Amino acid sequence: MNLTSSRGFQQLRKLISRQSCRALSQQDRPGYDVIVVGAGHAGTEAACAAARMGADTLLVTHKLETIGAMSCNPSFGGIGKGHLMREIDALDGVCARICDKSGVQYKVLNKRKGPAVWGPRAQIDRELYKQHLQTEVNNTENLTVLAAPVEDLILTNTGSDVVKQQCGGIILDNGERVLGKTVVMTTGTFLRGCINIGLTVRPAGRLGDEPAVGLARSLEEAGFKLGRLKTGTPPRLDGRNIDYSKTTVMFGDDPPTPFSFMNDQVWIQAKDQLKCHMTRTTEAVEKIVMETLHLNKHVQEEITGPRYCPSIESKILRFKRKQHQVWLEPEGFSSSVVYPNGISCTMPEEHQLRLVRSIPGLEKCDIVQPGYGVEYDYIDPRQLNPSLETLLIQNLFLAGQINGTTGYEEAAAQGIMAGINAALKAQEKSAFTLDRTEAYIGVLIDDLTTLGTNEPYRMFTSRAEFRLALRPDNADTRLTRKGYKVGCVREIRFRRSESSRLKLEEAVSALSSLTMPLTHWFKLLNLPATNNRNDRNGMEVLSLPYITIEQLIQGFPEVLGFLQDDTLLKERLKTEAMYVNELKDQLEEMEEVRQDEELLLPEDLDYDSLCMSTDAKSKLAEARPATIAAASRIPGMTPAAILILLRHVKRRTRSKVKDSNVASQPTDSLS
Structure with missing residues (x-):
């Protein structure tokens, strides 16, 4: 094999990936621009982002087969989280595109409110997601994958009084050293992680995987302030024994809305989407929870858990004598497993079965995998720069749950930013950051690095000061050009985004050019007469909730006829018009606050x-x-x-x- 050629070098890397259990000597192991530790949602986004920017990237994970595993619920998006998904996609991230070809049901939440707070969401087929993501990772140029536990970091003294150490790579559990200009750690819940079921405690980052003890010790010895958080997951159910006649059925949208700006539609038709169902807890559930508290170590631990996605034990302790919703979510087309969202629990398995069978529709249900709790170390995120590089160690970046967040979307958002900045640092370029007035990603990182967190951080629309400007529909116009300038957005996406932006600008200009008294508009559109003779342009008229773009196209076919066959453009134009006045005021307020x-x-x-x-x-x-x-x-x-x-x-x-x-x-x- 010719190692001097680029192709031969990449072939060697792929060979290393396939034969990763074979230990190589230090001189055989080539160095990298970026090393990413962990292949969850933060790690895969970080690795793919760095590789897209031309950085020679290594992704290190415990097991190749768990790349892209959805450890908790089989879904992406939601209110606030859907905004993050669209922004990740606008920066050419991978998770949105993968969701568009692996979802089983797509639904936009919060539709009763304005588009600024809509929440795109999808139920995902676990196996399809892993399969498509692994294919994406394995076919990404400049990216090599290695299956091996990471035991430590390679640290050297800088000689500076400000930042005393810098990271130069990683040390594998077999003692092998892998050099890297920058390192991104995305170890999730693996830092000294342990799993709780009842009174049983076992070291693990998630069920079936070993924790990262050496890394946690290294970070502590380097001077980082660590905290302890906990989270949990519900038992998985055998859906073949569920009586759905006792539940409320929930359908997906028709047509389904894609996450990615690169897609006009998702991979399945509306009629082929799987149904979700909703049921509720009973008094019997509360009784079982209260009877088993003394057998539940996870609940007894004085460690902060997720306030906004709590266990059923926490909900019952806080809200007694109240029914709680349980969403029955299918895990895939080829799987009979159902995820009961809303009853995360950590009591002994036999009592979990009692609890499940106390819920309407689940009386004859069996548990495929018990629910469990996870405790893990996290780094106080105030020890990070806005680029997600650590303040204590140069060239070391952190992303995901290691920074105190919860959720796939929050992890992926940090991952893409850490990957971009690790590549820029390796290329000796300035950092790429987003202001909280520019993106929900900016809000997320600013909250973490300035305020820190004492509970698993979750994104909500209420955290953004200027929600009207940071909508899911305009994430590409806000971010894609910025991403293209730093090199993380491919040419094909940039051209598509620019085409969409120019079309929207043309449409806004065409509508704005049509100006006449409101009385004339109402007469032209066959609306009830009005006495308001003030001039209004087309955008202002379209902002009225009872006016559609189709009405305006019919009234001015020679000016607006080019919109007729572009459904997506018409939707975006209506949304722009809805916020045209409010957004102008808010942008002025944003500038006032910014100054x-x-x-x-x-x-x-x-x-x-x-x-x-x-x-x-x-x-x-x-x-x-x-x-x-x-x-x-x-x-x-x-x-x-x-x-x-x-x-x-x-x-x-x-x-x-x-x-x-x-x-x-x-x-x-x-x-």
């Missing part, structure tokens, strides 16, 4: 006197932020509250300056 982010807040500010919601006032009074920027990062703080605060402080400052000027004026002596 005054470092404005200092008075220490004696009486937050109770402000004209805002009680919740906002209490959060501000408790946190007492030093600046407007700090106030805007308080979880759940609304844009309206920040704007009220900003304008109040400005008025107060102007008033004090005015009073000071008056007091300093000379006065005439009294005779």
